[in-house]
Every structure is written in structure tokens, then in C-alpha cells.
Amino acid sequence: MSHTEQIKAFVKKYYYYLGINKQQEITRLLFEIAKRERIDYTKVAEGLPKPPVRFSEIKNYLVMRRYPSFTKTGQGFKPSFFDVTIDPKLKADVTLKQQFKPKNLFIEESVSHTEMANRVSAHFPEGNIEIIKTYKQHLGKRRFGIDDYNKRLENFYLVREDYDFFKKCPCSANSAFCGYFVVNLGSGCPYECSYCVLQDYINSPGIIIPANIEDFFAAYRRLGRDIRCGSCELTDSLAFDHITGYSPRIVDFFRHYPKTMYELKTKSDNVELLTSVPGARNIIISWSLNPQKIVETVEYFTAPLMQRLEAAQRCATSGYRVAFHFDPMIYYQGWEADYEALVDTTFHAVDGCDVAWISLGTLRMTQRLKKIIENRFPDNTILDEEFFTGHDGKLRYPDELRVLLYKNMTSWIRKRCKDVPIYLCMEEKSMRLKL
Structure with missing residues (x-):
């Protein structure tokens, strides 16, 4: 079980009587406080009011701990407590700088005979060259996520820009x-x-x-x-x-x-x-x-x-x-x-x-x-x-x-x-x- 899943399980177990949105807020605050203070979330939870207790008391304690300068000044603010989900598979690899040597060179047909196409092909002689009709047609309606972003240096597109x-x-x-x-x-x-x-x-x-x-x-x-x-x-x-x-x-x-x-x-x-x-x-x-x-x-x-x-x-x-x-x-x-x-x-x-x-x-x-x-x-x-x-x-x-x-x-x-x-x-x- 991942660290964030442990926090969610803890909140669900002890604050079962609260709605899902309130449980999400508690989870987010526990996660951020533990990360900020470099301690385990259980150490943060030790200071929480003992359940069953009103949500406002739980939230006030966590907000004061997560946002100490705001609470000291009394300044009004709207913190964001959206869901926290960490997928270890999406972590960027920053251990070693990659040489930019794309595996795939996709070249639009309309620019395939240009000097730039020759320049790019010569620069990456080991790249697999594929002539495509257009970039838009090649990708279709697929949406791309973080995993694709992490692999972006594997693909190089040479296109005709029209707008x-x-x-x-x-x-x-x-x-x-x-x-x-x-x-x-x-x-x-x-x-x-x-x-x-x-x-x-x-x-x-x-x-x-x-x-x-x-x-x-x-x-x-x-x-x-x-x-x-x-x-x-x-x-x-x-x-x-x-x-x-x-x-x-x-x-x-x-x-x-x-x-x-x-x-x-x-x-x-x-x-x-x-x-x-x-x-x-x-x-x-x-x-x-x-x-x-x-x-x-x-x-x-x-x-x-x-x-x-x-x-x-x-x-x-x-x-x-x-x-x-x-x-x-x-x-x-x-x-x-x-x-x-x-x-x-x-x-x-x-x-x-x-x-x-x-x-x-x-x-x-x-x-x-x-x-x-x-x-x-x-x-x-x-x-x-x-x-x-x-x-x-x-x-x-x-x-x-x-x-x-x-x-x-x-x-x-x-x-x-x-x-x-x-x-x-x-x-x-x-x-x-x-x-």
C-alpha cells in the first residue's frame, strides 16, 4: 500500500462518519503537513482531536498547522484540498541526463523533401523514419498523459505549421x-x-x-x-x-x-x-x-x-x-x-x-x-x-x-x-x- 493510500485508509477508518469530500480534505492536509514537516502522517494524527468529533475542529487544527502564517495574520483565504493520489510509475527520472536521440522521427509528407527534413534525418541517423500525412491525423483523437510526457524525447515530429x-x-x-x-x-x-x-x-x-x-x-x-x-x-x-x-x-x-x-x-x-x-x-x-x-x-x-x-x-x-x-x-x-x-x-x-x-x-x-x-x-x-x-x-x-x-x-x-x-x-x- 502506498503512503497516500495508507493516509486514505486511516481517514476512512477513524472518520467514517464524515462525507467523502470532508475525508478528502483531511487526507490532503495530513499528506501536506507530513511532507512539509518531514515526519510520518501518524505523528501528525497524534495531535488531532479524538473522534468522534466535529469536522470543523479537525479542519481548524490541520489548517493552522499547514498554514501557520495565514492563521497568525487572520488573513482570509481559500486553500485547495483536492484529492491526493501519487502514482510511483509517473515519477520523472532525473538521475541521469538523457542525450536527445529520439527513437522515432515522424515527418509530415508536405515537408519530407525540405532541407530541414534532410538536416533532421542526418542528425539522427539511427532514428526510425516514418512519413505521415499530418501530425493531427497521425495522433487522431487520443489524449496524452503524464506517462507520455515522461517519454516525450523518444519521438520527434517535423511538421508544417499553418497557424x-x-x-x-x-x-x-x-x-x-x-x-x-x-x-x-x-x-x-x-x-x-x-x-x-x-x-x-x-x-x-x-x-x-x-x-x-x-x-x-x-x-x-x-x-x-x-x-x-x-x-x-x-x-x-x-x-x-x-x-x-x-x-x-x-x-x-x-x-x-x-x-x-x-x-x-x-x-x-x-x-x-x-x-x-x-x-x-x-x-x-x-x-x-x-x-x-x-x-x-x-x-x-x-x-x-x-x-x-x-x-x-x-x-x-x-x-x-x-x-x-x-x-x-x-x-x-x-x-x-x-x-x-x-x-x-x-x-x-x-x-x-x-x-x-x-x-x-x-x-x-x-x-x-x-x-x-x-x-x-x-x-x-x-x-x-x-x-x-x-x-x-x-x-x-x-x-x-x-x-x-x-x-x-x-x-x-x-x-x-x-x-x-x-x-x-x-x-x-x-x-x-x-x-
Whole structure:
């Protein structure tokens, strides 16, 4: 019997007189408290009022123990007590970084004779090549789950993209609009960041790359206006660059549109192709940054912090501007010293005049993503903090904590660079007024 099943059996035995929803709430709280405090759930249960007892008394005790800061301040909140089910078979393997060598190469018929098809076939000579009519037809109406996501690197799809070339950033409801346009130049990522939103909404059994980048350029020309855009919503912008060879083509195209800013956002150090061509100041190469402690324990298989910053140095030297996203910032004991050191290290590596912008954001997730994280990364600690349902329905740190994180980061950044633009990502509009 699994740990979670033991808790459910305990609750069912001793609180048989309560309805299933109330039993579920007790189970969820026992599970989270035991995980947070690093003790067995039976130790938590020892403090419970002895049954039979009213549900409100049980819940009050557990909530006060799980959310101590909320209960101390008396702040109203709505914690989420959805069912807890952990399937050991869904655990992500983060013991050894996999080389990206897909077993299967699925190439749409319409792009099978393109230079990109030849490039991909040559890059993976041992892959089993199958020509398919279309990606959509090949998959049919099948839905894919966590187990498929865990195996995503086994399958590579080369397709013709016909829509969503440029679309407005899907900012959360009631969030301040960032004015960003998302470019759909691929789907899927080789990294295993335990907080990654892609786990939540990618319904695909593999990595998907469009072969028709010339159609993206044509779509931009049809827009007929200057924009701020980037290819980082559904994939890492540079993780597959050595396979696609797209970055030099993007640079050469957009250098002719100097008022449009194109961002390549990454957690890699894969900048060889970028630095092989003259840079352009409207091409922004950006990195998501966190302290090395977080890189090692949360952002599995990504480039170490110093390698990301060394790559940023190389890009700045090559004529690009760079940007940094301290997002998601993760709260833990000792975060202040680590994040202040992160800011100092960042500006020691890169001159502030080469930094186009900096964004700040804190850890947030949907309830569904929380359940995915619990299954794929059962040993995680990022879920142990106190979260509440925010303005957009996502689980977030409380307002006071987010303000503290943002104010400190802004102060540390301003000490090193007074003029760099700083903005909040996926935050409610009112948060700006609190800083």
C-alpha cells in the first residue's frame, strides 16, 4: 500500500462518519503537513482531536498547522484540498541526463523533401523514419498523459505549421498585459524543471518542430507593424538550435526590422550558432535565472548558472543585447542571501548597458499542475510553502511574501543598474502599486 493510500485508509477508518469530500480534505492536509514537516502522517494524527468529533475542529487544527502564517495574520483565504493520489510509475527520472536521440522521427509528407527534413534525418541517423500525412491525423483523437510526457524525447515530429505564427501573450486573467507576441516555433522541451507549466497543458507524445520557418517570416511581413515577440512559450528557444539551425536565419531576417524586438529565451548555453553571425541590437537573448541551489534541485538538466552567464557574455560580445528573467522566484529559508548574490553575479558577468530588460515573477501553478508535480517530482520541496488561490485562479504565495520578494529584488538590481527596465510577469495589476 502506498503512503497516500495508507493516509486514505486511516481517514476512512477513524472518520467514517464524515462525507467523502470532508475525508478528502483531511487526507490532503495530513499528506501536506507530513511532507512539509518531514515526519510520518501518524505523528501528525497524534495531535488531532479524538473522534468522534466535529469536522470543523479537525479542519481548524490541520489548517493552522499547514498554514501557520495565514492563521497568525487572520488573513482570509481559500486553500485547495483536492484529492491526493501519487502514482510511483509517473515519477520523472532525473538521475541521469538523457542525450536527445529520439527513437522515432515522424515527418509530415508536405515537408519530407525540405532541407530541414534532410538536416533532421542526418542528425539522427539511427532514428526510425516514418512519413505521415499530418501530425493531427497521425495522433487522431487520443489524449496524452503524464506517462507520455515522461517519454516525450523518444519521438520527434517535423511538421508544417499553418497557424498561430504570432499571437498575443496569454497573460493570466486580470494580469497587467505585457504587450508581448508569442512566436510558435516548436513545442516540447528536453529539460525537467519541476515547476514547468508545459507539464500541465502540452497534449503531445513528443517534440514538435516546424520545418517552414519562411512562412513565419511571411506572417510577420503581413502584420505590417513593429512588435516585441519571442519563441519561448512552448519550448526553450535554443535547446534544439543545433538541430534546426534557426537562430542565424532569425537574426538575419529581423536585423532588417530594427524597431521590432525578437527574444530568444533559454535555460541553455547553446549559443554557438548565434555567435557565429554578427549580432543585432534588436535581437534579445534572454535567460531564466535562479540561484545554483535551485538549478541543481529544481531545474534538472538545464545549463548551470555560470554557464548561462558565460553564454550571455558571449552573446553581448557578439553584438546582441541580453535580458534576464528572475522567474519563477522560489521562496525558501536563506533565499535573501542567495538571490542577492545571484543579482551581483549576473551584473558582474554582463554590463548593465547590454541588458534590455529584466522580469520578475514568483512561483505559481494551477491545481492540476500541482498534482502533476506531486507525481513527477514526489520529493520536491517547492510545494511545501503556503499557497493560496490568486486573482487568476492559480496557486500563489501570499501578497505580503510576493511584495517582499519583488521589493528586495528590485532594490538589489537598482544597486547594480539604475536604468534597466524591470517588469512583473503574470502578476495582477494591483501588485505594481504595492511596490
